Ligand SMILES: Nc1ncnc2c1ncn2[C@@H]1O[C@H](COP(=O)(O)OP(=O)(O)OP(=O)(O)O)[C@@H](O)[C@H]1O
C-alpha cells in the first residue's frame with residue numbers, strides 16, 4: 255500500500271497522505287543523499303545525474319562515486335531507477351530512443367557522455383552482465399572469444415584459447431565446460447549460462463563490470479557460486495551490482511546505495527546500511543515495510 | 546462475487562464449474578470441428594485439382610513413334626558431296642520419308658490420299674532425319690529402319706485408342722485409322738518417353754512443342770528477381786528496423802510498403818512497361834526486364850517478412866552484443882542477421898514462388914511472344930511457365946490440352962520444390978542451435 259502511494263506521489267498525479275505506522279518524509283522534499291556517496295579513489299564519478307524517458311524523469315540529481323576495486327550494491331524498491339542508473343554507466347541507455355541523460359558521468363576523469371567519445375571502447379572498458387542470462391546462440395568458445403575477436407585483442411589462435419580459458423576459469427566455469435567448448439552456450443543450465451556471460455564480459459578485460467540482478471533467474475546454489483565469484487572478481491575489477499536481495503547486497507558489497515523513486519537516498523558502508531541505516535526510508539525498506 | 550458463493554442457498558463454486566464443464570467441452574469440440582472441416586475442404590479441393598490435372602496431363606509425357614524403312618540414297622536426297630554441310634543441310638529428307646510411307650502402304654494412290662498418308666508423321670521428321678544424317682554421315686546410301694514422331698492428331702488418336710473405351714478420332718479420318726491399325730499390328734508404333742517435351746521450345750506443332758524454353762525463361766527471370774529483390778529487400782528491412790528514426794516519414798514509408806504488397810500485379814507490369822521499356826528503352830520479352838518487374842512486385846513481401854524476422858530476434862541478444870562493445874553494424878551482421886536469416890529466406894522463397902506463378906505483369910512487358918528458341922541468358926527473348934500455360938490453353942489443337950496440363954504439373958513441381966527448399970533451409974539454419 256505504502257509503495258503504491260509513493261509512486262503516485264512521484265509521478266505527480268495524486269498525492270496521498272500515507273497512513274503508515276511511521277510517518278515517512280515526502281520524497282519530493284528529499285534533495286540530499288545521506289551517508290558517504292563519494293570516495294577518494296573513484297573509478298567512476300557521477301554528479302547531478304538526471305535521466306528522462308521522454309517527458310518523464312526517472313532519475314533525480316544522483317551523485318555517486320564507485321571506488322577502484324570496490325563493489326557497490328544498488329538496492330531499492332521495484333521501479334526506483336536502479337537499472338536505469340546502471341545502464342547510464344556504459345551508455346546502454348543510448349539504445350532507447352526516448353531516453354535522455356544529463357549531468358556529469360566520468361570514468362577516470364573522462365566524461366563518458368562526451369559526444370566525441372566512442373561508445374565501443376567505452377563498453378569494452380565498462381562491461382555489463384544482464385538480469386537474464388543471454389549467451390549468444392553460438393558455441394561456448396565463440397561466446398567467450400567474441401569480445402576479444404571484435405576488439406582485435408589477438409590474432410593468434412593460441413592466445414585466444416588462453417583468453418577463453420582464463421576467462422572461463424575466472425568465472426569458475428572452466429571445469430564444467432572444458433570438454434565441450436564447441437557445444438552451444440544456450441545448452442548450459444541457467445546458472446552456467448550466467449557464468450558464461452560473466453566470462454564473456456571479463457574476456458575483454460573491462461575495468462568496471464556492471465551487473466543488473468545477475469542472480470534473479472538462478473537457484474540458491476548457482477547464486478552462491480556467482481556471489482563467490484563476485485568476491486573474487488573484486489580483486490581485479492570494479493563492480494556495480496543491482497540486486498533485490500538484501501542478503502546478497504550484504505554478502506558481496508563494500509558500500510550499498512539505496513534508491514527510492516529515482517532519488518539516491520542513502521549511501522553507506524554495507525554493514526552500516528544493514529545494521530544502522532541513517533535514513534528512515536532506508537530503514538523502512540530493509541526492515542521490509544515496503545518494496 | 547465472494548459474498549455470493551458464501552450465501553447458503555446458492556450452489557457452491559465447484560458445482561457451477563462442473564455444470565459448465567460439459568458445455569465448455571462441447572464448445573471446444575465444435576471449435577475443433579470447424580478447423581477440421583476447413584482443412585478437409587481444402588484437401589478435397591486439392592485432390593480434385595490434382596486428379597484433374599494429372600488425369601489430363603500424364604499422357605503428355607509419352608509420345609508415339611512410327612517405324613519406317615527409309616532408303617537414304619544420295620540421288621533422292623540430292624547429296625552429291627557428303628562433306629558439303631550445305632548440301633547435307635538442304636537435302637530432301639522429307640522426300641525419302643514420304644517415299645518410305647508410300648512403299649509401306651502401296652495401295653494408296655490418289656493425291657489427296659497420299660497427303661493424308663504423309664500426315665501420319667510429324668512434319669518435323671525431315672529435320673530429325675537431317676540431325677541423324679549430320680551425326681552419322683555413314684548412313685548415306687543405306688536403308689535404315691528409323692522411328693519418327695507421329696503427328697499430333699495421330700498421337701492423340703493412338704493414345705485414346707490404347708486407353709480402352711472411348712476412342713478420340715479427332716481430325717484423323719477412317720482411312721488414316723486403318724493405316725494406324727495396320728502399323729500397330731505390325732508393331733511399328735511405339736510409345737516412348739516424350740523427351741522432346743523437355744528439350745524443345747515452343748512450336749506451332751504440338752508434337753514438337755516443348756517446355757524447355759519456358760523453364761529456362763522462368764529460371765532466368767527468377768534468378769534476376771532473386772538477385773535483385775533479396776539484397777534490396779534485406780537492406781531496406783535492416784535500415785527500417787535498425788537505423789530509421791521513428792517519425793512520420795518512416796511511418797509513411799511503412800504504410801506504403803504494406804500497401805504495395807496489395808497492389809494488383811498487373812499494375813507492376815504497366816509500371817515496368819512505362820519505366821524499363823518506355824523510359825530506359827529496354828527491349829521487350831527479356832527475362833532481365835521480367836525479373837526487374839517481378840522484383841518490384843516481390844520487394845514488399847521480402848521487406849515485410851525480413852522486418853518481422855529481424856524484430857523477432859530477442860533484444861537480449863542485441864544487448865549482449867552491444868554490452869561487450871560490438872558496434873551496431875557488428876551487432877547486425879554477427880547476431881541479428883544470422884538469427885533472422887531463416888525467416889528472411891522463407892519470406893524470399895515465398896515471394897519468389899509467387900513471382901514464379903505470376904502471369905499478368907509479364908504479359909505487359911511482352912513475355913507472351915511466340916518464342917521457339919530456348920533462351921541462353923537473361924538477355925534472350927523468353928517466355929515463362931505460367932505464360933506458356935496461358936498460351937497453350939488458348940490453342941485449338943487437342944494435343945495442346947494434355948501439354949497444358951503437363952506444363953501445369955511442371956510448374957506445380959517447381960513450386961513444391963521451392964517450398965520444400967524453404968522448409969529445408971529453415972530447418973537447417975535453425976537446427977544449428
Ligand atoms: N524503456 C523505458 N521507457 C520508459 N520508461 C521506462 C523505461 N525503462 C524504465 N522506465 C521507467 O523508469 C523507471 C525506473 O525503471 P528501472 O527499470 O530503472 O527500475 P528498477 O529500479 O530497475 O526496477 P526493477 O527493480 O523492477 O528492475 C520506472 O518508472 C520505469 O517505468
Ligand SMILES: [Mg+2]
Pocket residue numbers: 336337338466
Ligand atoms: Mg531493473
